[in-house]
Amino acid sequence: MNQQILFNEQIELDWQQQWFRFDAILAGQRVPCFITLAQLGRRWSRPIPDPESASVAFEQLRFDLEEEAESLIEDEAFDAQGRIWLGHPAI
Template sequence: MNQSIIFTDQQSWDGNRKVVVFVGQQSGNLIECLVSAHYLENLSQLQIDDEVMALKVFSEYRFDLEDLAEELIEAEEFNQLGQIEIN
């Protein structure tokens, strides 16, 4: 694991966009990472109907999702808003 990227313990559900939002920090910069409900459904083979289920599935796969986000950050795969999207 690259120690230059650290992920906080915070995560939240954005019901409008249907994504779980979590934050990474690299060289003092905060990077918002988004993982879609669709991606979580494919990963877990469960249907994501609400915030509770989304955050539960995210927690179960957190380390894998952080590893993926780290790879995307290192590859500089940012969207136009400077976010990392896992779809």
Template sequence: MNQNILFSDLQSWDNAKQAVNFPAQQGGALITCWVSLKWLQQHTSQPLVTEDDILAAFSANRFDLEELAEEQIEDEDFDNEGCIFIG
């Protein structure tokens, strides 16, 4: 794991984007990371309906998501808004 990229314990559900937001920090810069509801449902093999279910699925997959986000940050694979999106 790259110690230059730090992830906080914060996460929030965005209903409009149908994705969970989780921040990362690299060299003092804040990077917004997203994981789609579709990705979470595929990796839990169950429908996720409530916000509590979605955030619980995120928490259960946090380590893998942080690794995926870290790889995308290192590869500078940002979207048009400067965010990382795992979809």
């Protein structure tokens, strides 16, 4: 598929739920994309002990995360709520 998928700069960290959310825009619709902090830490190759470290890790890996999310969107790997979860099979 040759779809135009854009990502905005806005990210949301939910420290209690242990995930990051970032949004893709596809045909004018927001597609919520998530990665757990555990998954992010594995990709960053070090623990994430605090929110500041989480933000640094996300920013350092942003390009790769957005590329993976784009691929999952193109594969229509949405969960039952229409979300994309990096590192998890669609539910």
